[in-house]
Amino acid sequence: MQIGELARTTSTKVETIRFYEKIGLLPEPGRTAGNYRDYGAAHLARLSFIRRARDLGFTLDQVRELLALSDDRSRSCTAVDSVARAHLAQIDQKIADLRALRRELDELIGQCSQGAISDCRIIEALGPPSNARH
Amino acid sequence: MQIGELARTTSTKVETIRFYEKIGLLPEPGRTAGNYRDYGAAHLARLSFIRRARDLGFTLDQVRELLALSDDRSRSCTAVDSVARAHLAQIDQKIADLRALRRELDELIGQCSQGAISDCRIIEALGPPSNARH
DNA sequence: CTTGACCCTATAGTTGCTACAGGCTGCATA
DNA sequence: TATGCAGCCTGTAGCAACTATAGGGTCAAG
Structure with a gap:
Protein backbone atom coordinates (compact mmCIF):
# COMPACT_ATOMS: atom_id res chain seq x y z
CA MET A 1 0.00 0.00 0.00
CA GLN A 2 1.52 3.32 -0.93
CA ILE A 3 1.18 6.58 0.90
CA GLY A 4 -1.65 7.99 -1.18
CA GLU A 5 -3.91 5.03 -0.54
CA LEU A 6 -3.13 5.09 3.17
CA ALA A 7 -3.94 8.79 3.16
CA ARG A 8 -7.29 8.20 1.47
CA THR A 9 -8.34 5.34 3.74
CA THR A 10 -7.53 7.29 6.88
CA SER A 11 -8.66 10.71 5.65
CA THR A 12 -5.21 12.08 6.29
CA LYS A 13 -3.11 14.24 4.02
CA VAL A 14 0.00 12.68 2.57
CA GLU A 15 2.15 15.40 4.12
CA THR A 16 0.67 14.70 7.52
CA ILE A 17 1.61 11.04 7.30
CA ARG A 18 5.19 11.98 6.45
CA PHE A 19 5.08 14.45 9.31
CA TYR A 20 3.95 11.76 11.77
CA GLU A 21 6.81 9.60 10.58
CA LYS A 22 9.32 12.39 11.04
CA ILE A 23 8.28 13.02 14.62
CA GLY A 24 8.39 9.32 15.40
CA LEU A 25 4.67 8.73 15.84
CA LEU A 26 4.39 6.38 12.90
CA PRO A 27 7.18 3.83 12.33
CA GLU A 28 9.15 4.08 9.11
CA PRO A 29 7.72 1.67 6.56
CA GLY A 30 9.71 -0.39 4.09
CA ARG A 31 10.49 1.01 0.65
CA THR A 32 9.82 -0.26 -2.83
CA ALA A 33 12.51 -0.49 -5.51
CA GLY A 34 11.56 3.01 -6.60
CA ASN A 35 11.98 4.36 -3.04
CA TYR A 36 8.25 4.62 -2.40
CA ARG A 37 6.99 4.06 1.14
CA ASP A 38 5.28 0.69 1.45
CA TYR A 39 2.69 0.34 4.21
CA GLY A 40 1.00 -2.72 5.70
CA ALA A 41 -1.92 -3.45 8.00
CA ALA A 42 -0.02 -2.53 11.16
CA HIS A 43 0.65 0.95 9.82
CA LEU A 44 -2.97 1.36 8.88
CA ALA A 45 -4.04 0.32 12.38
CA ARG A 46 -1.62 2.70 14.06
CA LEU A 47 -2.49 5.64 11.86
CA SER A 48 -6.20 5.03 12.41
CA PHE A 49 -5.57 5.06 16.13
CA ILE A 50 -3.71 8.35 15.88
CA ARG A 51 -6.41 9.96 13.77
CA ARG A 52 -9.24 8.89 16.05
CA HIS A 87 -8.49 15.36 28.67
CA LEU A 88 -12.18 15.48 29.53
CA ALA A 89 -11.48 18.00 32.27
CA GLN A 90 -9.59 20.17 29.79
CA ILE A 91 -12.51 20.05 27.40
CA ASP A 92 -14.92 21.07 30.13
CA GLN A 93 -12.70 24.00 30.98
CA LYS A 94 -12.56 25.07 27.36
CA ILE A 95 -16.32 24.89 27.03
CA ALA A 96 -16.78 26.98 30.15
CA ASP A 97 -14.29 29.58 28.88
CA LEU A 98 -16.00 29.80 25.53
CA ARG A 99 -19.39 30.17 27.11
CA ALA A 100 -18.22 33.07 29.27
CA LEU A 101 -16.70 34.69 26.23
CA ARG A 102 -19.84 34.13 24.23
CA ARG A 103 -21.93 35.86 26.87
CA GLU A 104 -19.68 38.89 26.87
CA LEU A 105 -19.57 39.19 23.14
CA ASP A 106 -23.29 38.71 22.81
CA GLU A 107 -23.91 41.53 25.22
CA LEU A 108 -21.60 43.77 23.23
CA ILE A 109 -23.35 43.01 19.98
CA GLY A 110 -26.75 43.63 21.54
CA GLN A 111 -25.71 47.20 22.22
CA CYS A 112 -24.82 47.99 18.62
CA SER A 113 -27.37 50.36 17.24
CA GLN A 114 -25.90 50.36 13.73
CA GLY A 115 -25.01 54.03 13.96
CA ALA A 116 -21.73 55.69 13.08
CA ILE A 117 -18.48 54.29 14.39
CA SER A 118 -18.11 57.25 16.66
CA ASP A 119 -21.15 56.00 18.60
CA CYS A 120 -20.32 52.32 18.29
CA ARG A 121 -20.66 50.53 21.59
CA ILE A 122 -18.48 47.68 20.44
CA ILE A 123 -15.56 49.91 19.57
CA GLU A 124 -16.15 51.85 22.73
CA ALA A 125 -16.16 48.76 24.87
CA LEU A 126 -12.87 47.70 23.41
CA GLY A 127 -11.29 51.04 24.19
CA PRO A 128 -9.12 51.93 27.20
CA PRO A 129 -10.57 51.52 30.72
CA SER A 130 -11.60 55.05 31.52
CA ASN A 131 -9.13 57.49 29.99
CA ALA A 132 -9.92 60.31 27.64
CA ARG A 133 -9.49 59.21 24.04
CA HIS A 134 -8.22 62.39 22.31
CA MET B 1 6.41 55.77 29.42
CA GLN B 2 8.78 52.94 28.66
CA ILE B 3 7.93 49.48 27.49
CA GLY B 4 7.98 47.80 30.88
CA GLU B 5 5.44 50.17 32.34
CA LEU B 6 3.19 49.83 29.31
CA ALA B 7 3.48 46.08 29.69
CA ARG B 8 2.48 46.22 33.33
CA THR B 9 -0.49 48.53 32.80
CA THR B 10 -1.87 46.41 30.00
CA SER B 11 -0.94 43.00 31.45
CA THR B 12 1.05 42.26 28.34
CA LYS B 13 4.55 40.86 28.12
CA VAL B 14 7.26 43.13 26.84
CA GLU B 15 8.06 40.71 24.04
CA THR B 16 4.45 40.68 22.96
CA ILE B 17 4.42 44.46 22.63
CA ARG B 18 7.52 44.34 20.45
CA PHE B 19 5.87 41.54 18.49
CA TYR B 20 2.74 43.64 17.89
CA GLU B 21 4.98 46.43 16.67
CA LYS B 22 6.83 44.12 14.31
CA ILE B 23 3.64 42.89 12.69
CA GLY B 24 2.36 46.44 12.34
CA LEU B 25 -0.46 46.25 14.86
CA LEU B 26 1.04 48.82 17.16
CA PRO B 27 2.69 51.92 15.62
CA GLU B 28 6.38 52.46 16.26
CA PRO B 29 6.83 54.82 19.17
CA GLY B 30 9.47 57.53 19.44
CA ARG B 31 12.81 56.74 21.03
CA THR B 32 14.68 58.28 23.92
CA ALA B 33 18.32 59.36 23.69
CA GLY B 34 19.28 55.90 24.91
CA ASN B 35 17.22 54.24 22.16
CA TYR B 36 14.44 53.17 24.51
CA ARG B 37 10.90 53.03 23.15
CA ASP B 38 8.84 55.94 24.44
CA TYR B 39 5.09 55.44 24.57
CA GLY B 40 2.23 57.91 25.05
CA ALA B 41 -1.48 57.78 25.77
CA ALA B 42 -2.40 56.86 22.20
CA HIS B 43 -0.23 53.79 22.35
CA LEU B 44 -1.76 52.78 25.64
CA ALA B 45 -5.25 53.16 24.20
CA ARG B 46 -4.43 51.13 21.14
CA LEU B 47 -2.74 48.35 23.02
CA SER B 48 -5.63 48.17 25.48
CA PHE B 49 -7.97 47.82 22.54
CA ILE B 50 -5.89 45.02 21.11
CA ARG B 51 -5.72 43.18 24.41
CA ARG B 52 -9.44 43.41 25.05
CA HIS B 87 -16.84 35.79 15.54
CA LEU B 88 -19.82 34.87 17.67
CA ALA B 89 -20.88 32.28 15.12
CA GLN B 90 -17.38 30.80 15.22
CA ILE B 91 -17.54 30.55 18.98
CA ASP B 92 -20.91 28.83 18.83
CA GLN B 93 -19.51 26.34 16.37
CA LYS B 94 -16.55 25.66 18.61
CA ILE B 95 -18.78 25.13 21.62
CA ALA B 96 -20.95 22.70 19.68
CA ASP B 97 -17.89 20.78 18.49
CA LEU B 98 -16.49 20.55 21.97
CA ARG B 99 -19.78 19.36 23.36
CA ALA B 100 -20.04 16.58 20.78
CA LEU B 101 -16.50 15.59 21.57
CA ARG B 102 -17.17 15.65 25.28
CA ARG B 103 -20.10 13.32 24.85
CA GLU B 104 -18.05 10.82 22.89
CA LEU B 105 -15.15 10.88 25.27
CA ASP B 106 -17.43 10.58 28.26
CA GLU B 107 -19.02 7.52 26.80
CA LEU B 108 -15.62 5.99 26.19
CA ILE B 109 -14.51 6.60 29.74
CA GLY B 110 -17.73 5.14 31.08
CA GLN B 111 -16.86 1.83 29.45
CA CYS B 112 -13.48 1.52 31.11
CA SER B 113 -13.62 -1.29 33.66
CA GLN B 114 -10.07 -0.72 34.91
CA GLY B 115 -8.95 -4.12 33.71
CA ALA B 116 -5.87 -4.97 31.66
CA ILE B 117 -5.04 -2.96 28.55
CA SER B 118 -5.94 -5.95 26.42
CA ASP B 119 -9.54 -5.47 27.51
CA CYS B 120 -9.49 -1.68 27.51
CA ARG B 121 -12.50 -0.24 25.74
CA ILE B 122 -10.78 3.08 25.23
CA ILE B 123 -7.83 1.59 23.42
CA GLU B 124 -10.18 -0.66 21.52
CA ALA B 125 -12.38 2.22 20.45
CA LEU B 126 -9.39 4.08 19.13
CA GLY B 127 -8.31 1.11 17.05
CA PRO B 128 -9.03 0.53 13.35
CA PRO B 129 -12.64 0.41 12.14
CA SER B 130 -13.33 -3.31 12.03
CA ASN B 131 -10.22 -5.06 10.75
CA ALA B 132 -8.37 -7.85 12.44
CA ARG B 133 -5.62 -6.45 14.65
CA HIS B 134 -2.92 -9.16 14.36
C1' DC C 1 8.12 8.38 -25.84
C1' DT C 2 5.54 11.47 -23.72
C1' DT C 3 1.96 12.74 -20.60
C1' DG C 4 0.16 12.83 -16.11
C1' DA C 5 -0.58 11.04 -11.64
C1' DC C 6 1.86 9.86 -8.13
C1' DC C 7 5.94 9.75 -5.19
C1' DC C 8 10.51 11.73 -3.04
C1' DT C 9 13.31 15.32 0.02
C1' DA C 10 13.93 19.58 2.14
C1' DT C 11 12.51 23.85 3.59
C1' DA C 12 9.50 27.63 4.78
C1' DG C 13 5.01 29.23 6.16
C1' DT C 14 0.90 29.42 9.36
C1' DT C 15 -0.90 31.71 14.42
C1' DG C 16 0.29 34.12 18.46
C1' DC C 17 3.24 34.49 20.94
C1' DT C 18 7.60 33.09 24.18
C1' DA C 19 12.37 32.44 25.12
C1' DC C 20 16.79 32.85 24.51
C1' DA C 21 21.71 35.04 23.41
C1' DG C 22 24.57 38.69 23.61
C1' DG C 23 24.91 43.30 24.33
C1' DC C 24 23.54 48.47 25.88
C1' DT C 25 21.55 52.09 29.37
C1' DG C 26 20.67 54.16 33.55
C1' DC C 27 20.46 54.54 38.31
C1' DA C 28 21.91 53.42 43.08
C1' DT C 29 25.23 52.08 46.18
C1' DA C 30 30.12 51.08 48.23
C1' DT D 1 34.81 55.97 40.57
C1' DA D 2 33.63 51.45 40.14
C1' DT D 3 30.36 48.02 40.10
C1' DG D 4 26.23 45.81 40.25
C1' DC D 5 21.69 45.11 38.72
C1' DA D 6 17.25 46.05 36.59
C1' DG D 7 15.68 47.15 32.56
C1' DC D 8 16.12 47.98 27.71
C1' DC D 9 17.90 46.72 22.74
C1' DT D 10 18.19 43.45 18.35
C1' DG D 11 17.85 39.17 16.23
C1' DT D 12 16.83 34.56 16.03
C1' DA D 13 14.82 30.11 17.26
C1' DG D 14 11.20 27.56 19.40
C1' DC D 15 6.18 25.82 20.53
C1' DA D 16 1.70 22.94 18.25
C1' DA D 17 0.26 20.53 14.39
C1' DC D 18 0.29 20.71 10.49
C1' DT D 19 0.28 22.80 5.32
C1' DA D 20 2.44 24.34 1.22
C1' DT D 21 6.00 25.00 -1.94
C1' DA D 22 10.12 23.99 -4.89
C1' DG D 23 12.48 20.97 -7.53
C1' DG D 24 12.96 16.76 -8.64
C1' DG D 25 12.23 11.12 -9.55
C1' DT D 26 8.92 6.87 -10.81
C1' DC D 27 5.51 4.35 -13.14
C1' DA D 28 1.68 2.92 -15.99
C1' DA D 29 -1.18 4.12 -20.03
C1' DG D 30 -1.72 5.75 -24.71
Missing part, protein backbone atom coordinates in the same frame (compact mmCIF):
# COMPACT_ATOMS: atom_id res chain seq x y z
CA ALA A 53 -7.43 10.16 19.08
CA ARG A 54 -6.66 13.44 17.32
CA ASP A 55 -10.30 13.75 16.28
CA LEU A 56 -11.19 13.38 19.94
CA GLY A 57 -8.93 16.33 20.61
CA PHE A 58 -5.99 14.56 22.22
CA THR A 59 -2.70 16.37 21.68
CA LEU A 60 0.12 14.58 19.88
CA ASP A 61 1.83 14.10 23.22
CA GLN A 62 -1.26 12.49 24.65
CA VAL A 63 -1.52 10.30 21.56
CA ARG A 64 2.08 9.28 22.05
CA GLU A 65 1.25 8.35 25.63
CA LEU A 66 -1.81 6.36 24.62
CA LEU A 67 0.17 4.54 21.96
CA ALA A 68 2.87 3.60 24.43
CA LEU A 69 0.23 2.35 26.85
CA SER A 70 -1.60 0.36 24.23
CA ASP A 71 1.65 -1.23 23.08
CA ASP A 72 2.26 -2.52 26.56
CA ARG A 73 -0.78 -4.73 26.72
CA SER A 74 -0.06 -6.24 30.09
CA ARG A 75 -0.51 -3.00 31.99
CA SER A 76 -3.65 -1.88 33.70
CA CYS A 77 -6.19 0.20 31.88
CA THR A 78 -6.14 2.74 34.71
CA ALA A 79 -3.42 4.85 33.10
CA VAL A 80 -5.40 5.09 29.88
CA ASP A 81 -8.46 6.04 31.84
CA SER A 82 -6.62 8.83 33.60
CA VAL A 83 -5.26 10.29 30.38
CA ALA A 84 -8.78 10.32 29.03
CA ARG A 85 -10.21 11.85 32.19
CA ALA A 86 -7.60 14.59 32.24
CA ALA B 53 -10.26 42.17 21.60
CA ARG B 54 -7.78 39.31 21.98
CA ASP B 55 -9.29 38.42 25.34
CA LEU B 56 -12.62 38.19 23.59
CA GLY B 57 -11.04 35.68 21.26
CA PHE B 58 -10.73 37.77 18.12
CA THR B 59 -7.84 36.70 15.90
CA LEU B 60 -5.08 39.18 15.14
CA ASP B 61 -6.53 39.62 11.67
CA GLN B 62 -9.92 40.44 13.12
CA VAL B 63 -8.28 42.86 15.53
CA ARG B 64 -6.53 44.50 12.60
CA GLU B 65 -9.89 44.86 10.90
CA LEU B 66 -11.56 46.28 13.98
CA LEU B 67 -8.72 48.75 14.43
CA ALA B 68 -8.99 49.91 10.84
CA LEU B 69 -12.74 50.34 11.26
CA SER B 70 -12.42 52.21 14.50
CA ASP B 71 -9.84 54.54 12.99
CA ASP B 72 -12.31 55.54 10.31
CA ARG B 73 -14.83 57.10 12.64
CA SER B 74 -17.19 58.34 9.96
CA ARG B 75 -18.13 54.88 8.77
CA SER B 76 -21.13 52.94 9.86
CA CYS B 77 -20.97 50.62 12.78
CA THR B 78 -22.48 47.86 10.67
CA ALA B 79 -19.13 46.51 9.57
CA VAL B 80 -17.96 46.25 13.16
CA ASP B 81 -21.17 44.52 14.05
CA SER B 82 -20.69 41.97 11.31
CA VAL B 83 -17.12 41.17 12.35
CA ALA B 84 -18.38 40.62 15.88
CA ARG B 85 -21.29 38.50 14.73
CA ALA B 86 -19.05 36.34 12.56
